[in-house]
Amino acid sequence: MLRATLEKLKASKDMLICQQNVSSEYELGAILKHFNNKTPILFNSVDGAKKRAIGGLYGDRNIIYNLMGIDKETRIDKFISALVNPRDYKIVNDGPVRENIVKHNIDLKRFFPIPKFNEKDSARYITAGVLVVKDKEKNNYYTSIRRFQYLGGNKLSVLIASKKLMNDFLKMEKQNESMEVAIVLGYDAEFLLSSQYSTDLYGVDKYRIDSALRGEPLELVKCETVDLLVPAYCEIVLEGKIISGKREPEGPFGELMGYYGIEKPQPVIEINSIMYRNDPIFQIAFPCREEHVSNGLIREIELYTNLNKIVDVSDVYVTEGGGYRFNAVASIKKHNDGDGKSAIISGLGYNSELKQIVIVDDDVNIYDPQEIEWAITTRAQASNDFVIIKSALGSALEPSHTISGTSDKVGIDATKPITGDIERFERTKIPGYDKIDINKYFPTI
Ligand SMILES: Cc1cc2nc3c(=O)[nH]c(=O)nc-3n(C[C@H](O)[C@H](O)[C@H](O)COP(=O)(O)O)c2cc1C
Numbered sequence: 001m002l003r004a005t006l007e008k009l010k011a012s013k014d015m016l017i018c019q020q021n022v023s024s025e026y027e028l029g030a031i032l033k034h035f036n037n038k039t040p041i042l043f044n045s046v047d048g049a050k051k052r053a054i055g056g057l058y059g060d061r062n063i064i065y066n067l068m069g070i071d072k073e074t075r076i077d078k079f080i081s082a083l084v085n086p087r088d089y090k091i092v093n094d095g096p097v098r099e100n101i102v103k104h105n106i107d108l109k110r111f112f113p114i115p116k117f118n119e120k121d122s123a124r125y126i127t128a129g130v131l132v133v134k135d136k137e138k139n140n141y142y143t144s145i146r147r148f149q150y151l152g153g154n155k156l157s158v159l160i161a162s163k164k165l166m167n168d169f170l171k172m173e174k175q176n177e178s179m180e181v182a183i184v185l186g187y188d189a190e191f192l193l194s195s196q197y198s199t200d201l202y203g204v205d206k207y208r209i210d211s212a213l214r215g216e217p218l219e220l221v222k223c224e225t226v227d228l229l230v231p232a233y234c235e236i237v238l239e240g241k242i243i244s245g246k247r248e249p250e251g252p253f254g255e256l257m258g259y260y261g262i263e264k265p266q267p268v269i270e271i272n273s274i275m276y277r278n279d280p281i282f283q284i285a286f287p288c289r290e291e292h293v294s295n296g297l298i299r300e301i302e303l304y305t306n307l308n309k310i311v312d313v314s315d316v317y318v319t320e321g322g323g324y325r326f327n328a329v330a331s332i333k334k335h336n337d338g339d340g341k342s343a344i345i346s347g348l349g350y351n352s353e354l355k356q357i358v359i360v361d362d363d364v365n366i367y368d369p370q371e372i373e374w375a376i377t378t379r380a381q382a383s384n385d386f387v388i389i390k391s392a393l394g395s396a397l398e399p400s401h402t403i404s405g406t407s408d409k410v411g412i413d414a415t416k417p418i419t420g421d422i423e424r425f426e427r428t429k430i431p432g433y434d435k436i437d438i439n440k441y442f443p444t445i
Pocket residue numbers: 127142143144145146147148159160161162164165195196197198199200201285290291292293294295
């Protein structure tokens with residue numbers, strides 16, 4: 001879990017350590033933002049105390065690949081295989097997370113450095129917490145990251161945007177029942193990634209996906225006050241219930257795309273027990289981009305699968321600039337002149353939030369915005385290759401959608417033709433360029 005991850009990051013020199021005391025109000029978030037939320041930073045002293053926090057952990061896809069022992073070529077197979085071949089987890093009697101157990105006088109802020117990020121945020125927020133719930137009929141565990149607004153003492157509110165979880169809670173609420181939950185902090189990349197598989201779409205036990213991703217059973221211990229299992233080696237577990245019949249105002253909050261989400265009533269969680277390791281490390285994700293990389297990585301398997309039904313797809317990228325959900329680029333091996341347009345149709349249909357997709361040939365590096373711009377400029381003509389669909393479904397996470405409550409979609413076919421005057425598309429080439437040993441010419445570099 002997290003401690004093993006820190007060892008790996010130290011060894012690969014991918015982590016910074018901050019010994020200076022920092023405030024959890026604005027200062028900590030400002031430092032993470034300075035590094036674009038891409039550099040893992042361990043803060044050894046927060047709020048004038050010995051409280052420790054880690055942020056920026058999973059904001060760089062290459063760091064995630066290294067931690068999981070995968071690369072960009074193997075990732076999609078690995079992620080699909082974990083979904084198709086989930087593995088059993090293992091229940092153990094004890095684990096480090098049970099080193100400290102508190103059941104009375106819980107004031108979360110006293111224990112943990114819960115940060116405030118942006119000027120107009122309504123409160124301090126837990127942003128990296130993974131919510132654990134159990135479908136008791138199927139005996140399936142579902143994990144997902146949700147944001148938790150700190151309401152003081154042992155109370156949090158929770159923003160639930162997914163259909164299944166909200167419907168399950170509303171059903172229980174009708175029977176006056178509260179929903180048992182646990183919030184897990186201080187985890188590794190496998191745990192994070194497994195939480196991002198869509199419950200609505202697959203309904204697969206996320207602990208079993210996690211076990212498949214890590215190649216061995218995830219070790220779980222029982223909670224103290226709720227009937228749930230949680231990772232034995234994580235840093236912190238908050239146990240409680242989403243309370244039936246209760247709502248509190250939530251927001252404004254600086255969201256994914258760098259705008260404030262507006263205040264709305266949201267369900268309330270009461271925490272009844274906390275467990276944590278000695279000298280716990282509180283996990284933080286700056287609420288703009290960082291951990292959405294993980295969400296994008298899982299969305300990419302859905303986009304890949306959708307495209308693969310229709311065309312010969314090489315790779316897909318749900319881009320950073322589009323918050324890892326609104327924009328995508330896909331490279332294809334073109335076999336027919338209709339491939340580009342058909343790829344647009346199936347790409348735009350893969351997720352209701354996607355706004356823009358660019359289809360390129362597989363000689364284009366889809367991770368380099370300059371190459372994408374070059375492909376659009378030299379291989380597309382707007383009247384023929386830009387496909388626009390007006391007023392479809394979208395997402396309130398970006399403000400232009402809220403003007404009409406709908407989203408326009410655009411697909412750009414930036415592939416070159418495979419029939420006709422194709423010589424005009426021959427790329428310039430210097431023989432031997434790839435093999436040139438530059439050190440030979442500048443030995444002092
Ligand atoms: C950093 C981060 C923050 C997220 N915050 C929320 C949130 O506040 N509320 C929410 O409903 N989903 C949020 N999500 C998306 C869910 O975690 C994601 O939809 C879920 O893991 C997939 O499971 P589901 O199908 O149950 O939603 C967040 C994702 C990430 C990566």
